[in-house]
Amino acid sequence: xxxxxxxxxxxxxxxxxxxxxxxxxxxxxxxxxxxxxxxxxxxxxxxxxxxxxxxxxxxxxxxxxxxxxxxxxxxxxxxxxxxxxxxxxxxxxxxxxxxxxxxxxxxxxxxxxxxxxxxxxxxxxxxxxxxxxxxxxxxxxxxxxxxxxxxxxxxxxxxxxxxxxxxxxxxxxxxxxxxxxxxxxxxxxxxxxxxxxxxxxxxxxxxxxxxxxxxxxxxxxxxxxxxxxxxxxxxxxxxxxxxxxxxxxxxxxxxxxxxxxxxxxxxxxxxxxxxxxxxxxxxxxxxxxxxxxxxxxxxxxxxxxxxxxxxxxxxxxxxxxxxxxxxxxxxxxxxxxxxxxxxxxxxxxxxxxxxxxxxxxxxxxxxxxxxxxxxxxxxxxxxxxxxxxxxxxxxxxxxxxxxxxxxxxxxxxxxxxxxxxxxxxxxxxxxxxxxxxxxxxxxxxxxxxxxxxxxxxxxx
RNA sequence: GGCGCGUUGGCGGAGAAGUUACGCAGAGGUCUGCAAAACCUUUUAGACGGGUGCGAGUCCCGUACGCGCCUCCA
Numbered sequence: 168x169x170x171x172x173x174x175x176x177x178x179x180x181x182x183x184x185x186x187x188x189x190x191x192x193x194x195x196x197x198x199x200x201x202x203x204x205x206x207x208x209x210x211x212x213x214x215x216x217x218x219x220x221x222x223x224x225x226x227x228x229x230x231x232x233x234x235x236x237x238x239x240x241x242x243x244x245x246x247x248x249x250x251x252x253x254x255x256x257x258x259x260x261x262x263x264x265x266x267x268x269x270x271x272x273x274x275x276x277x278x279x280x281x282x283x284x285x286x287x288x289x290x291x292x293x294x295x296x297x298x299x300x301x302x303x304x305x306x307x308x309x310x311x312x313x314x315x316x317x318x319x320x321x322x323x324x325x326x327x328x329x330x331x332x333x334x335x336x337x338x339x340x341x342x343x344x345x346x347x348x349x350x351x352x353x354x355x356x357x358x359x360x361x362x363x364x365x366x367x368x369x370x371x372x373x374x375x376x377x378x379x380x381x382x383x384x385x386x387x388x389x390x391x392x393x394x395x396x397x398x399x400x401x402x403x404x405x406x407x408x409x410x411x412x413x414x415x416x417x418x419x420x421x422x423x424x425x426x427x428x429x430x431x432x433x434x435x436x437x438x439x440x441x442x443x444x445x446x447x448x449x450x451x452x453x454x455x456x457x458x459x460x461x462x463x464x465x466x467x468x469x470x471x472x473x474x475x476x477x478x479x480x481x482x483x484x485x486x487x488x489x490x491x492x493x494x495x496x497x498x499x500x501x502x503x504x505x506x507x508x509x510x511x512x513x514x515x516x517x518x519x520x521x522x523x524x525x526x527x528x529x530x531x532x533x534x535x536x537x538x539x540x541x542x543x544x545x546x547x548x549x550x551x552x553x554x555x556x557x558x559x560x561x562x563x564x565x566x567x568x569x570x571x572x573x574x575x576x577x578x579x580x581x582x583x584x585x586x587x588x589x590x591x592x593x594x595x596x597x598x599x600x601x602x603x604x605x606x607x608x609x610x611x612x613x614x615x616x617x618x619x620x621x622x623x624x625x626x627x
Numbered sequence: 628g629g630c631g632c633g634u635u636g637g638c639g640g641a642g643a644a645g646u647u648a649c650g651c652a653g654a655g656g657u658c659u660g661c662a663a664a665a666c667c668u669u670u671u672a673g674a675c676g677g678g679u680g681c682g683a684g685u686c687c688c689g690u691a692c693g694c695g696c697c698u699c700c701a
Contacts, residue, residue, distance in 0.1 A: 176631090194701075202701090209701035249699075335630095340697065344629035365698060393698090415701030420630075425698085445701065446632070449694075456700055484650070485640065490633070490694065497639055500651035507650085510664095533641090541641055545649035551665090596660050603662085614664045621664075 168223050168535045170216075170411070171488060173337060173419060173442040178537050183410045184440060189225045190409035191217060192401050192439070193284075194418060195294065197234040198268035199253035202275055203462035204478060204493065205448035205455035211479055212445040212487040212538070213413050214281040214567060219534050222564050228286035230404045232295045232397060233272075235265035236380045236390055261379050269294075275465045278475040280567040287404045295404060297396040301382050304391045304399040308367045308384070310433040317367055319386055320358035322375075324368040326428060329361050334428055337442060338420040365425050366392035394425035401430065401438065412439035416446055445487040452492060463493070471495070476568060477502040483540040483566060505568070510612075510623035512570040514553040517621055525554045527561060534565055576622060580609060584620055587613070 171178045183189050193213050196202055202210075220227045253264040269291075276283070284293045291299065308324055311317040316330050328334045328342070335342060342363060370389040371381045381388050401409060407430060414423060423442065430438040447454050455462045468478050481501035485491040533542035547562065554562075559571035576584075587602035603613055610625045 196701080197699090206701050212701085338630060338697080340630040344697085363698070413701095416631080417696060417700055420696055421698055422700090447695070447701070452694075454695065454700085481639090488632080489640085492639085494638085497651090500639065503652090504650055539641075541639095541649080545641065548649055591660080594660070600661075612663075615659080615662085616664065617658095 168219065169537050170441055170443060171537050172440075173444050174440075176339075179441075181410075181441065183225065184408055187224070187226060189220050189227045189411065190286075190405040191220070191227055191229045191411045191413070192397070192405060192409050193229070193231040193412075194397060194414040194422065195231040195233050196268075196272050197249055198265045198272060199249040200268060201271050201464045201466065203448075203455050203464060204468065205450075205462060207275055207279060207465060207478070208448045208482045208491070209413075209415050209445045210276060210281050211279060211482045214279075215483070215487070215534070215538050215540060215565075216411070216413065216443065217282055218565055218567060219538060222531070222561070223535065228405060229282075229284045230286050230295055230400065231284040232297060232400050233265075233269055233291070234297050234393065234396065235269070236261075236298050236396075275475075278465060278469075279479050280476070280569060282567075295400045297391070297400075298380070300396060300399050300403060301391065303403045304395045305368075305382070305384050307395060307399045307402065307429065307433055308386075308391075311367065311429065312386075314432065316432040318360065320356060322356055322358070322370055322373055323366040323389075323392075324386055325356075325359055325364040326367055326425070326432075327360055328363050328365075328428060331428055331432060335424055337424050337427060340420065365394060365421075367395050367429070368392060394422055394429060397422075397426045398429040398433070398438070401426075402434065407434060407439075408437040409439045411441045411443060413443045413445070416444045419444055443487075446490045448482075449490050449492045450494075455493070468498070473498055473502055474505070477505050480505045480508075480544075480568060483544060483568075486541055487538055506623075506625065508547075508568065508570060509573060511551070512554065512559055512573050513623045514621070515556060515559065516575040517553070525550045525552055525558045527558055530562070531565065540566070573624065576611060576624075580606065580611060580622075584613065584622060588620065 168181045169178050170181045193210075196206060217227055217229055253259075253261075253268075259267075284295075287293060287295050289295060289299050297304075308317060311326065312319075312324070315327075317324050317326050319325075342361075368384060368386065368389050368391055369375055369378075370387045371378045375389070378390060380390050382390065401407065401412075412423065412426075419442075427438050430436070449455060450461050450463065453461055465475060465478070469475065477498060478501070481493075481498055482491075484501060484504075527547065530543040530546040533539040533546055536542075543565070556571065563569065563571045583602050583606050587599050587606075590596075590598035590602060606613055606622070607625075612623050612625055614621045614623075
């Protein structure tokens with residue numbers, strides 16, 4: 168399998184640290200609002216990677232975190248914690264907010280047939296919540312303090328990036344070339360040694376005086392900085408080095424760079440051998456983001472009458488490393504494409520499957536070449552033969568489109584098809600059209616072919 | 628200022644130095660009770676300027692434009 172590694176900027180042959188096994192970590196959502204379909208694209212990408220690795224025969228240990236503390240917002244809510252801001256906005260407790268939106272995330276993920284992480288079980292199921300790893304995060308800060316990579320100011324514990332010679336190796340950007348405070352709303356602590364030093368632990372003083380989520384630490388009461396949780400969770404669940412770390416391209420320069428700094432400074436080991444980053448989903452040519460409020464959610468998509476699977480197919484139609492532009496027109500095309508794939512899958516109930524006729528090795532090969540799902544879909548489209556159940560199951564394992572579990576029609580529905588055929592033989596066109604209308608009501612479309620009628624389910 | 632990505636036909640979107648991507652949509656035809664399908668034919672490409680090749684969407688160098696990141700983001 169070939170994968171594009173951000174560390175080397177090359178598409179490389181993937182070799183796991185331990186033969187046959189893959190440790191995979193994904194930065195999960197911050198649960199302060201509904202996920203946008205842009206967020207969901209990245210989780211579908213992640214899922215595609217997981218599925219490809221599994222089909223390739225690897226035993227995949229997958230961990231995903233849920234950020235329920237410490238993620239700072241900006242803009243008008245300057246300097247606040249996203250969770251705290253959400254709670255204030257909705258007059259709810261921070262816990263209520265995180266539970267509610269985590270639940271919304273789980274529903275979306277299920278609707279899109281995204282596999283749940285499988286390498287961790289905790290109080291909240293298979294997802295690793297940041298607040299369930301507070302002790303581990305404090306211990307990580309402790310290590311960094313002990314090794315002199317971190318220092319304390321009146322407002323926070325910071326990581327001193329000048330102690331690492333290769334800080335920024337992931338983004339390839341030199342520190343001296345970075346514009347300081349590129350975003351105007353960045354709050355700057357004058358006690359910081361370097362402008363790019365980032366907080367490991369915030370004290371509940373000053374602007375965070377009223378922060379509700381707080382824990383005792385050896386240095387003072389407070390809460391963890393955002394980057395800390397991923398390093399601590401990886402250390403506690405998978406152990407370094409992990410094979411693959413995934414996330415959006417926006418994380419390269421800061422979040423992932425800081426994760427690497429924390430882990431490699433504290434433990435002296437490489438955090439991850441491969442870094443895979445997905446490009447953003449655009450809407451009207453602009454990045455879809457919560458702060459710009461130009462986003463859609465899965466609820467919006469469903470509300471307009473589209474199935475989640477159509478959205479999944481839309482994501483798979485573009486390569487994960489290209490920016491994709493979302494429009495309703497494109498979703499319409501994906502919806503029709505999905506219907507055609509389903510009609511193809513439905514053939515298995517009607518024509519005698521010819522084993523080996525549908526060769527999906529080219530499609531599999533495309534996915535194994537840096538997850539080229541658009542090419543894989545093109546390879547599948549060349550097949551009009553009736554697919555076997557085995558073939559459909561393999562396609563589902565790779566693409567998760569639910570093509571293999573489509574039910575047969577009922578005997579009543581079969582009866583209607585037979586009656587329609589009888590009517591047609593009698594040249595009773597009114598009767599035949601009547602039966603077709605009845606079938607259409609049940610969501611079944613009929614196409615007459617030389618070898619007899621072929622049905623397909625329009626929905627579900 | 629720095630780092631990164633991109634520019635392909637009506638829309639989406641791949642591969643790739645020398646014959647069709649593919650999907651969705653459009654046109655004409657065969658077929659057909661009708662509809663659809665199928666089959667045949669067909670329209671619309673490769674930002675711009677140079678360079679290297681017998682030959683370039685495909686490699687190299689520029690230019691332009693777009694997008695992202697540089698302590699909110701997937």
